[in-house]
Each structure stands twice: as structure tokens, then as C-alpha cells.
Amino acid sequence: MTPGRVLRTTGLKPDLAATLAQRYAAPELPAGRAALGSDTVAAFGADAEIVVTSNRAGFETDLLDSLPRLRAVLSFGVGYDTIDAAALAEAGVVVSNTPDVLTDCVADAAVALALDAMRGFSAADRWVRAGGWDPGGVEFPLTRRLSRSRVGILGLGRIGRAIAHRLEAFGCSVSYHNRRELMDVSYPYAASPLDLARGVDLLVVAAAGGTAASPLVGREELEALGPGGFLVNVGRGSVVDEEALVDLLVDGGLGGAGLDVFASEPHVPTALRTLDNVVLLPHMASGTVETRADMARLVLENLDTWLGEGRLVTPVPESDAVVRS
Incomplete structure (x- = not known):
């Protein structure tokens, strides 16, 4: 050639x-x-x-x-x-x-992030390695259950559907928001990201839309999840208001997060690196051989x-x- x-x-x-x-x-x-x-x-x-x-x-x-x-x-x-x-x-x-070719691996990663963020597995691993389980130590804090939780999926495309399918096996109730309601699924449809966040324990972002100036998940949506709510993002960092996310995680306004993507990759806000209720991945959801x-x-x-x-x-x-x- x-x-x-x-x-x-x-x-x-x-x-x-x-x-x-x-x-x-x-x-x-x-x-x-x-x-x-x-x-x-x-x-x-x-x-x-x-x-x-x-x-x-x-x-x-x-x-x-x-x-x-x-x-x-x-x-x-x-x-x-x-x-x-x-x-x-x-x-x-x-x-x-x-x-299509990365759908399964990204969906697997989303479920893994949800489990890790809600159950605190990475934090528990660090705690054990640091000697927290040694005799005389305090008990590791109780965590939250993923099974039978209410899950909202923002972006029910190929990857969003694969995530929903996996979470159904956990007994989770699934709802979703898209640009438009889908006629070929039975999951309840939320009219907006805010409506979706108001009714779930876990919000999974699998959408590629939104910009840093106009994120789909802003401070109001994150506050709607509340101190007992969790966010997983395997979509795009720009979909979520990262500044608001950091504020709420630091102040206890959000229960935790599992993040594979960030607003200005590879920059990760310093505050997130210090939080045990946050799981951080280097944009590797599709990163398998x-x-x-x-x-x-x-x-x-x-x-x-x-x-x-x-x-x-x-x-x-x-x-x-x-x-x-």
C-alpha cells in the first residue's frame, strides 16, 4: 500500500x-x-x-x-x-x-464497582493489610447490600442493558432513563435523571452524553441519592458534576462511589484518593486481553x-x- x-x-x-x-x-x-x-x-x-x-x-x-x-x-x-x-x-x-465487543467487560466492571463500593471490599482489604484485624482492633464497619437494592441505570444502550441483566440476577429492581422511553424493555422509565436518582439506592451511569458545562448528573441528582446512595460511573467523566461529587463524598452527603472515568483524565481529584468509600479505576472497564x-x-x-x-x-x-x- x-x-x-x-x-x-x-x-x-x-x-x-x-x-x-x-x-x-x-x-x-x-x-x-x-x-x-x-x-x-x-x-x-x-x-x-x-x-x-x-x-x-x-x-x-x-x-x-x-x-x-x-x-x-x-x-x-x-x-x-x-x-x-x-x-x-x-x-x-x-x-x-x-x-458491542466491549459490552460484557464494561458491564462486568460496573457490577464489580457496585459490589466494591457498597460492600467496601477494597477498603476492607486495605484495613486487613494495615493490621486492622489484628487482635484488639476495632470491628470493620458494616457495609451496604447490593442484592435486592433499587438500581437506576442512566443510559440503557447495549452496555446499560447488559448491566441491568446482571443486576437482575442479584434480585435488584431496575429502572432507567434514556433520551426517550424504550418500547422493548419492561423496566420502569424515569422521565429525567433527577426522577431516576430520587427512587434508587444505586445510580449506574452508562451514558456517553453530557458535558462538563451541562452534566446529566449534577449536584441536585447526587443530593437526591443521599447519604445512603451510591454512584457508579462507567460512561464518561463529563456526565457527572465531578466537583459536586467530591463535595458530597467528602461531606457524607453521598454513601459512596465506584468510578472508572473522570472529568480530566488521567487527573483524579486528590480528595477522592483519601476516601475509603470510593473505588477508583484507571479507565479500565474494557481493559481485558x-x-x-x-x-x-x-x-x-x-x-x-x-x-x-x-x-x-x-x-x-x-x-x-x-x-x-
Whole structure:
């Protein structure tokens, strides 16, 4: 293949990056705004038709002026909030992601975070290691039960449904909020995130919507959960008002939280690191060997199908109209 027809951003899974370099002669493109004016763009920008990136690396829309032949941006990951798919669609550029293949692992992680946050397993592990269970010590505090609790799921898509399915096995009652009510599920629908939070013991965020300026879960929703309520977030850090979350956890206004995502990754608020009622993960909900391999496979499947047939296997919604037109 002609070098530069495909470009790859930095930070991709090493074996995927190696395949792109060896099989597709894909030069490396700096992530983010560093790509603007880079040597890679200067050398290959006029010929580049495809960029393979990730949600972490993203894609700068300003690059379009330097990549006149660009027709597709392929993202390693299900999220694409760092890629302006709507703006790219207007420019005739399609975007793909890697849905479905990470559903099970993210749902497993959400349940694990719920169990850990409510039962305090990580805190208990630290307590035992520090000698808290030694003779003469005090009893470890009682924790909260996940089984038969009331769970609200914010975002009942593929991952949200998989989480609900797992929690049903725990005897939990499940309700949900989406942009619109779903006709193919029997779970009760809440008209807003606030209504959802008011009626549950555990709120699980599996949505990719919301921004730091307008989070779906703000201070009011968190206060509605109350001192006995818990939050799990495997969606996006921007979905939750992180400042309000920290305030309530520190002051006891929220029972606890299990967090895989944060507002300004990899920055984690210092206050959260000191709290035993908070479980912190480094955005690893989909981070298994099997899932990462499946994601890489799907990226390459999208790439080969686009090169061979001019279509994507998994276009994001904003791109679907472009592909089908």
C-alpha cells in the first residue's frame, strides 16, 4: 500500500499500531493539536484518506484543511466524544467506532464497582493489610447490600442493558432513563435523571452524553441519592458534576462511589484518593486481553471494508447517512 494513505495516531494498542505500520504503511500522527503542522501532515497530508485513532487521542477538526483527501476516521473504542462526527459528516468524512465487543467487560466492571463500593471490599482489604484485624482492633464497619437494592441505570444502550441483566440476577429492581422511553424493555422509565436518582439506592451511569458545562448528573441528582446512595460511573467523566461529587463524598452527603472515568483524565481529584468509600479505576472497564483484541480486529475490519468496498462495518450514527447516501 502507498505510504501515507492511512495515518495512525500515537497511543494505539502496540500490536494494532504495528499492524497498521507493517501492513498498511501507516505513518504515525501526533495526537490532538500536536498533529497540526506536524512533519507527518507535511509529508503525507495531501494523500491521506484514512486516520486510525482512539477516543483518547481524538481527532482535531482543524486538520481537515491539511488532509484534503480524508474520507474516514476510524476510532479504537466505543466512545467518540473527542471526535466531532457531525462536523466530519458535513465534510464528507465518515467515522467508525468499536461497539458491542466491549459490552460484557464494561458491564462486568460496573457490577464489580457496585459490589466494591457498597460492600467496601477494597477498603476492607486495605484495613486487613494495615493490621486492622489484628487482635484488639476495632470491628470493620458494616457495609451496604447490593442484592435486592433499587438500581437506576442512566443510559440503557447495549452496555446499560447488559448491566441491568446482571443486576437482575442479584434480585435488584431496575429502572432507567434514556433520551426517550424504550418500547422493548419492561423496566420502569424515569422521565429525567433527577426522577431516576430520587427512587434508587444505586445510580449506574452508562451514558456517553453530557458535558462538563451541562452534566446529566449534577449536584441536585447526587443530593437526591443521599447519604445512603451510591454512584457508579462507567460512561464518561463529563456526565457527572465531578466537583459536586467530591463535595458530597467528602461531606457524607453521598454513601459512596465506584468510578472508572473522570472529568480530566488521567487527573483524579486528590480528595477522592483519601476516601475509603470510593473505588477508583484507571479507565479500565474494557481493559481485558480478549476485549482489546476484539476491538483491534474490528478497527481492521472497518479499515479493510472501507478500502475494499467504500463502506464501514460499524459507522457511528452521524456517519451512517454519509455511508448510505
